Amino acid sequence: MIEKVIVAGFGGQGVMALGKLLAYGGMLDDRQVSWLPSYGPEMRGGTANCDVIVSDTLIGSPVLTDDATAVIVMNLPSMDKFESHLAPNGKLIINKSLIEKKATRDDIEAYYIDANEIAMEIGNAKAANMVMLGAFLELTKIVKPESIIKAFTKVFGEDKAKFIPLNELALQRGAEAVKEQMAVS
């Protein structure tokens, strides 16, 4: 089992955090993991992205070019840039709240999640990244949601434990949102 994921959006959308939670959760599930950020001037306010690999076997290159099994895009520039990085039959998970466009490739699976709306419904717009992660986990089953929650305080610190219930809910709602589409497709 291996998932090679690109997570992309603009600074402040919790893209790096999503990737770290996924990697940390994967590690807690005894899988091999790597998390590689884009770094540089674009870190400050521009687009942000990271490559995450979760695998049962040793990870080769941590860099994803055109072999991603999944791409999670939080905004339109990210979708324009990274849709092409998906391997055939890869999963493109699109934040429908901010991206009106449809997937342009027909050799991939596309899922549309109202991440921002769902996050607002449950009380915090900042949880949109967790909604997207919930959808990804439901699709791939690569990491248990419980492990993501266990990783939460490891990544953000113990003082953020109070946000766990909100984030648990966000994961669930993301999973539910993608289930509806899986049933349709």
Added chain:
Amino acid sequence: MSTIVYKKTKALNDTQFHYCPGCTHGIIHKLIGESLVELGVLGEAIGVASVGCSALCYKYFNCDVQQAAHGRAPAVATGIKRVRPENVVFTLQGDGDLASIGAAEIVHAAHRGEKITTIFVNNAIYGMTGGQMAPTTLIGQKATTAPEGRTEEHSGKPLKIAEMLATIDGAKYVERVSVHNPAAVRKAKKAIKRAFQCQLEGKGFAIVEVLSTCPTNWGMTPVNALGWVESDMIPYYPLGNLRDFEEAK
């Protein structure tokens, strides 16, 4: 029965100095050595030799010494002092080393208030390499790289290191002295000792700029060189204390 009225300091060994006849560098060695002994810290002293005529000073001191790259003695001394705050760490640097290539290192050692003592030998020329112009070379003074004499238009005015470092808060003791006559030597000794005292009391960075002769590269007899310190150097590089740690609040 005869009484001993003068004895070479135990801080110096019996190796013969390589310094040229008439060079006052040897006097400066003696003053450093006597200060360490009188303060009772010779056994704690770690010197840092620089590049230039002072490079070989490790051959003469009866204390541990590290030899540093050109200009980097204050950085090396910083490394030593941070590891061994209980030791007494000093640098011996010339004007090419300290005022030119090592300007950044000396400024930042002072700026950090590094608890080290710097003895800065200013003879207004590069001695070891053979008489090239230094930042401290006087206007009109000839050097092998200023054959017609230094001009302000081409090379700027000589750099006044003591005055410059006295503007930095971390420098707690700054004084300029000379060793061109016995009275001056006595004052120089007092200043060097006080610069070590500054370190011992944990006040901060201390530097003594010592005007020194270079008869060989100045093209003068030793006596004339001593006279030139008084007639030409001191008017441009006035002697005196610029910062004393008891005055600092």
Added chain:
Amino acid sequence: MAKVLMKGNEAVGAAAIKAGCRYFFGYPITPQNEVPEYMSKELPKVGGVFLQAESEVAAINMVYGAAGAGARVMTSSSSPGISLKQEGISYIAGAELPCVIVNMMRGGPGLGSIQAAQADYFQATRGGGNGDYRHIVYAPASIQETVDIMMEAFDIADIYRIPVMILGDGMIGQMMEAVEFKEYVPRELPEKDWATSGTKEMKSPRVVNSLYLEPELLQEHNVNLEKKHKIIEEKEVRYEATGIEDAEVVCVAYGTTARVAKNAIDDLAKEGIKVGLIRPITLWPFPHEAFDKINPQAKGLLTIEMSMGQMIDDVKIASNGRWPVAFEGKTGGLVPSSVDVVNAVKKMIGGAK
């Protein structure tokens, strides 16, 4: 100890502290800033000292002073900063002081870029400083390996009284992977009876020095250094070699590019093409011995680097004319993909099977 997910740069700092490093002198430069940042936070907690120097030049000379005073000390930087440290590295090698230097390489020459590269191979293995000197160069390919090597590096430096360089690339510094910190077990180490600590007026003065004005003495010093280098070449070579005895092509790569090569080798295996890998873990000493185990009938060696081709010189020396040596690489912050490597291998064996 349980595994933790850690960024390479922070793992470097954590491993160093575990190995007893208590002094760090550095200067900010991307992409290694998390090393000094981590040290500034963690060293004071264990009674150590972190100091941000005024420049890389000053930082390496502070390392010289601290090492000469007997401390376990390190610095870290990235390519242009390492260029500035070369003077100090030469002096440290000349004065035979132990220290650890981390280089998280970025693109060059000049200011280059801040993205990962492997373009400092020449500088690291040939010495960017003056004189006949060598220093050990480790090139880890994962965060776990970085941590394991860091913890040994200080001992190796002490044993041989030599600077040890950890040559990562921006990727190794920035990447997060799961890592387990093993307990640090120091080797039997020689006493630092050369360190300046003050004579207490009891012992004879110690001098830390690289100056030998008499030619005969300097030659003798160099001969002694070379003897030490030979021992290191005999005892400290490290590499990983897989499937080279019956390979059609052998890839040679270190650090991040070795991981890319592994992906390509797996893909080629699926097509029935046998490709081996030599991954030097020490770049100096270079693992020449590994090449003697390569299938004599192999069609060639493929060097893969994030540079225009630097290690390829050592690969040619190691090959010694036995196999043709080809190059595949990208530079400037770009990383060769496994597809690039697959295609390069196929080109060497004359198209796909």
